[in-house]
Amino acid sequence: MRILFIHNKYKQYGGEDVAVELETSILERKGHEVKTILFDNKPIHGFFSKINAALGSLYNFTSAKQVSKYILEFKPDVIHVHNLFFVASPSILYAASKHKIPLVLTLHNYRLICANALLLRDNKVCELCINKTFPLSGIKYKCYRNSSTESALVTAITGIHKLINTWKQKVTMFVVSNEFSRSKLLNTSLHFPENKIVAKSNFVADHGQGKDHREDFFLFVGRVAKEKGVHILLQAFSELHNQRVVIAGDGPERESLQAEYKAYPNIHFNGNLDKPAVL
Numbered sequence: 001m002r003i004l005f006i007h008n009k010y011k012q013y014g015g016e017d018v019a020v021e022l023e024t025s026i027l028e029r030k031g032h033e034v035k036t037i038l039f040d041n042k043p044i045h046g047f048f049s050k051i052n053a054a055l056g057s058l059y060n061f062t063s064a065k066q067v068s069k070y071i072l073e074f075k076p077d078v079i080h081v082h083n084l085f086f087v088a089s090p091s092i093l094y095a096a097s098k099h100k101i102p103l104v105l106t107l108h109n110y111r112l113i114c115a116n117a118l119l120l121r122d123n124k125v126c127e128l129c130i131n132k133t134f135p136l137s138g139i140k141y142k143c144y145r146n147s148s149t150e151s152a153l154v155t156a157i158t159g160i161h162k163l164i165n166t167w168k169q170k171v172t173m174f175v176v177s178n179e180f181s182r183s184k185l186l187n188t189s190l191h192f193p194e195n196k197i198v199a200k201s202n203f204v205a206d207h208g209q210g211k212d213h214r215e216d217f218f219l220f221v222g223r224v225a226k227e228k229g230v231h232i233l234l235q236a237f238s239e240l241h242n243q244r245v246v247i248a249g250d251g252p253e254r255e256s257l258q259a260e261y262k263a264y265p266n267i268h269f270n271g272n273l274d275k276p277a278v279l
Contacts, residue, residue, distance in 0.1 A: 001032045004076035004101075006067065008039040008088040014223065015202075016108050020082050022205050035074050039063060039087040057086045057157050064091035071099045079103045085111060085154075090161050093170035102172040107181070112158050112167060113188045115143035115151045123226045130188045134159040162189060168196075175200050204279075217244040221278055224251035234261050241266055248273045 007020045024034045056062070067088075071079075079096045081088075081103065096103040109117035113130045115138030120126060129135030134155060138144065144151040161167060167190060174197040176182050182199045186192055218237075224230050224247060234257060237245045244266045247254075254269065261267045 001078070002074060002076045003027060003032055003034050004070060004074055004079045005034060005036040005082065006039075006079060006084070006088060006092055007036065007082040008084055008086065009041065010083075011041050016083055019106070019108070019202055022203065023080070026205060035070065035076070037067065037070055039084075041085075041087060043087075057089055057153060058160060059091045059094075060087065060089035061091065063088050064095040067092045067095040068099065071095065071101060076101055081105045083108065085157075090157070090166050090170075093166060097170045103170065104173045104175060105171045106175040107185065108177070110181075110184070111154070112162075112190060113185070114138065115154045118227050119184075120227055130184075133162050133189050168192070171196075173198065177202050217246055219246050219248065221248045221273075224249050224254040224257065226253055231257060234267060237267055238264055244268070246270055248278060 005020060005024055007016070009017060020036070024036055028034050079101050081092065084090060084092055084105075093103060093105075110119050110130075111117040113119075113135075114126075115129070115135070119130070121128075121141055121143060128137040136155075138155055139148050139151045142148050142151055144154045174185075174192065176185065176197060176199050178201065179199045182197055185197060186194060220230065220233060222228055228251075230247065230253060233245065234247075237243060238261060241264075246268045247257075248270045250272045254271075258269045
C-alpha cells in the first residue's frame with residue numbers, strides 16, 4: 001500500500017513529530033511504501049510574516065498545489081494527516097478530495113473545538129466552547145497565545161470550516177489517541193458520526209532491553225507543563241515520602257517546580273534525556 005503522510009511541524013519538536021516518525025517507520029518495516037510531506041511553522045515570525053500566515057491559514061493555495069503534485073507523482077492509496085495548522089491549512093483536505101484519495105486525520109488535541117486545543121483555562125477544565133460553531137469565549141479569554149487576535153484567527157479557521165462542512169465531508173476517518181477523547185469529540189459542534197472516529201493509542205517502537213530487576217521508583221517522561229498534570233503528580237509524591245519519582249524532560253514549568261520541591265529527597269528532576277537513557 002502507498003501511504004502519503006502530511007504533517008505541519010510546530011516551532012518546537014514534540015510528541016506529534018514523534019508519532020509521525022514512529023508510524024511511518026513501522027509501516028515501512030511492514031512493507032508499505034511511505035512518503036512524507038512536511039510543512040513547518042518556524043518561518044512564521046515578525047508582523048508581516050504573521051499576516052501572510054493568517055491569510056493562508058484558512059486556505060493555502062500553495063500548500064494545496066504542493067500536495068496535488070505529490071499525489072500525482074506518488075499515487076497514494078491513502079493520505080494520513082497528523083497536523084494541518086497553520087501553513088498546510090485545510091486546503092490539503094480539498095486537494096485529497098479532488099483526487100478522490102481517502103484521507104485519515106489524526107486529532108492529537110482539541111483544536112477543532114477549543115482555541116488553545118487543551119480544554120483548559122487557567123489550568124482548570126473549561127468546556128465553554130465545545131458546542132458552539134463560533135465560540136467567542138476563546139477570543140474573550142485570549143485562549144490562544146494570550147492574544148484575542150490570534151484566538152480569533154484560530155476560531156475563524158475551525159468555525160468557517162465547520163460551516164462549510166470541511167471536517168465532515170473531506171475527511172474519511174478521524175483518529176484519536178484514547179476513548180475519552182473520542183467520546184468528548186462525539187458530543188460537540190463537530191457532529192461527527194460514531195463510525196467516523198476511532199481510538200488508536202500512541203506507542204513506542206522499542207521498549208529497550210529490560211531488566212530482570214527494576215529499581216523501585218515511578219517515572220514521568222515528557223514535557224514538564226501544567227497541562228500534563230506534573231504539578232498534581234508532584235503534590236501527591238510530596239506526601240508519599242517513602243515513594244520515589246523521577247521526572248525526565250523539560251518545559252515551561254520545570255524550573256519553578258524543581259525549586260518548589262527541591263527539599264523533597266524522593267522527587268528527582270533529570271532534565272532532558274536521550275532516547276537510550278529513557279528506554
